[in-house]
Amino acid sequence: MMTERPLTRNIYPDRPPMNLKEYEQTGGYAALRKVCSSMDPAALQKLVQDSNLKGRGGAGFSTGMKWSLIPMDDKAARPKYLIANADEMEPGTFKDRLLLEGNPHQLIEGMILAAYAIQADIAYVFLRWAYHEAAALIRKSIQEAYDAGYLGTDILGSGFHLEMYLHTGVGRYMCGEETALLNALEGKRATPRAKPPFPQISGLFGKPTIVNNVETLCCVPHIVNNGAAWFKGLSYSEDGGTKVYGVSGKVKRPGAWELPMGVTMRELIEEHAGGMKSGYELKGVLPGGASTDFLTTQHLDIKMDYKSVAAAGSRLGTGTMIVLDSGTCPVGFVHNLQHFFAQESCGWCTPCREGLPWVEKILLALEKGDGKPEDIELLQMHTQFLGPGNTFCALAPGAMEPLQSALKYFMEDFEKHVEHKKCPYD
Amino acid sequence: MLSTTEKEAIDHEIGLVPHKRATVIEALKIVQQHRGWISDDSVEEIADYLGISPAEVDSVATFYNLIFRKPVGRHVILLCDSISCYVMGYKGLYAALQHKLHISFGQTCPDNRFTLLPNACLGCCDHAPAMMIDKDLYRDITIEQLDDILKKYA
Missing domain, CATH: 3.10.20.600 (Ubiquitin-like (UB roll))
Structure with a gap:
């Protein structure tokens, strides 16, 4: 049996992505037509909740649940915002690039649908600066969507209005954290915000806001076209898709x-x-x-x-x-990771700002052969101090995950660095 | 003084947001695009134009990796130093670039041709090691290819 791959079916590595016409010919914007003519926002929210779609950015939170927390009554503050988090910068991650460069209209259709579900007025694509090719493609595709009447006022006669903009960042890992991303969009340093209030209540410019990952949004048109049961059926497990x-x-x-x-x-x-x-x-x-x-x-x-x-x-x-x-030193590997996290810490809270550079220096000393036996205990201690609950956001706890597990699985390698006073892989 | 072109571009951005202050990052990008980097004078000019303090503009300018607060060369080399490129040997490329250009990370060639900077993950880990020169992305790079790549940038 051929496995279905709805998100990448029309992506070919050696061909430019589909323009609007080609996208429409392969069923593109049919989901938007369907929603505009026959579904109210509540029904679309319910459909996505039933599909068991979970956020593909890393946290894995139910997308339908996230949407359901946005105020939908007439008294809700306006404008409401929908943001596509395309600030892909997790080291080792290159999946959103594939979707952004391979099928930009799929993302835009997903964003319009998500915006409809929460009745957003303005949508942003928050794109990583380094994705120059994607920036050009998205800019072009947004214009095509406006020209075809999929964006702007009274979309497909539904009475729904949506403006969409592309924002390109200037480089900082923190922008991937959703509240820091909001600060960046407001022209500020990308430091995280306290929650609550959650962005659904007070997000961009203090208005109700939803931030979803690129891959998450790309799933939405396919769920609308084929249904929640189909989406769940694509999966080998209880998570949909x-x-x-x-x-x-x-x-x-x-x-x-x-x-x-x-x-x-x-x-x-x-x-x-x-x-x-x-x-x-x-x-x-x-x-x-x-x-x-x-x-x-x-x-x-x-x-x-x-x-x-x-x-x-x-x-x-x-x-x-x-x-x-087997040829790469686990201590050097983890040092490289901690160098990244120490550099990208926004400096907002003390454990992260001070702790990560300390961890990085200890690992570097081990790599150079200057490590002491107590350094390993110090590292263990940091995995506690910088762990969940002690920092303002998830950056430092995330940084500690590869370190704590390296200490668990590769302790022998750490000990050899101390014993032999050099990196055994050099 | 901000040029007319710079002002027009910033005004366009101001029109898209609820208050002027929100365009600080866009203003920095616009001015850097025209001047190559952000000098103290540029910081003050942007602050004046947006009606906020220079310190506030500088706090943003110094926060983001791709806003240059020092002059850079005609071309900027961003060598990825993140994990997949580490595993696939970016350090060898770095050593070769140091040898060829006689500069290290954070430095600019005396003839102003290149600035060499480390850069966090460029998002093409399946084609590591990777680097970007200006807006051009190079993937699966070997040391042998470096001369041909560098030749393209005068």
């Missing part, structure tokens, strides 16, 4: 593939990525980006869905995995 998975590192064929939610890690690495390059063995895997706990060879047969990866002690995250091979 397909997932764009990715593998990078020393595998034979690194890449990204849309597959049923819940394929095993083994299938991804051994079949789709072609297994390890010759001369290298699999030592560990970050299953969903830089801020997820390591899993190892003993976990190869777990399903890559939210619940199964969590049960194994990690997170599905973005679903794009980074492979640690």
